[in-house]
Amino acid sequence: MVPALSAGHQAFGGAGTVALVTGASSGIGEGTALALAALGARVTVVARRADRLDALVEKIKGTGGHALAVGADITDEGQAHASVARTVETYGRLDTVVANAGVTILGPITGADTTDWRRMIELNTLGLMHTAHAAAPHLLEAAADGPAKSPTSSWSAAPRAVCSWSDRRSSRIDRGDAGASARPAWVHSTHAPGAGPHYRRRCGQ
Numbered sequence: 001m002v003p004a005l006s007a008g009h010q011a012f013g014g015a016g017t018v019a020l021v022t023g024a025s026s027g028i029g030e031g032t033a034l035a036l037a038a039l040g041a042r043v044t045v046v047a048r049r050a051d052r053l054d055a056l057v058e059k060i061k062g063t064g065g066h067a068l069a070v071g072a073d074i075t076d077e078g079q080a081h082a083s084v085a086r087t088v089e090t091y092g093r094l095d096t097v098v099a100n101a102g103v104t105i106l107g108p109i110t111g112a113d114t115t116d117w118r119r120m121i122e123l124n125t126l127g128l129m130h131t132a133h134a135a136a137p138h139l140l141e142a143a144a145d146g147p148a149k150s151p152t153s154s155w156s157a158a159p160r161a162v163c164s165w166s167d168r169r170s171s172r173i174d175r176g177d178a179g180a181s182a183r184p185a186w187v188h189s190t191h192a193p194g195a196g197p198h199y200r201r202r203c204g205q
Contacts, residue, residue: 015040018091023101025052032098037065044068044087075122080130094138099128
């Protein structure tokens, strides 16, 4: 699932806007950052794997785009806020946040290592909330002449929790923003590269 928050008066990721993408070191996050840059947005890419971010920034700059790499673990509220702050310090504003960071750890409940569950909840749910909390004031400032839009979602560990929170958050942020969720069926990624058709059928995908 792919999350984003966007100031309503700007075209999503259009020229002159500033976007922040978490989980940008691979998969959906990397692809989204490249797409936003291609549309003319200045993009901050955030993830723990700084070496991959540096390569992504070079790729974006190589096509004439603008990008900033920020190595951070967004399960840490301070690092999530620092990522947003650095974006605003560098580019002067923030129009779009794609809160994509997430992990899927597959396995049976019986005998499971519950620290994996905690890791998924902390990243997939709290990481999104930390990022949204840090970004909201800047998104509202960018949307001063119109309502803020906030599409949002999660990865598989806690989709119901995040979608429920996302839906309700839109009624609790100033200026009556709109909420939405994007839920692609199954994405081939570094987290689950070997998932085949049998697993997709089991997941109803």
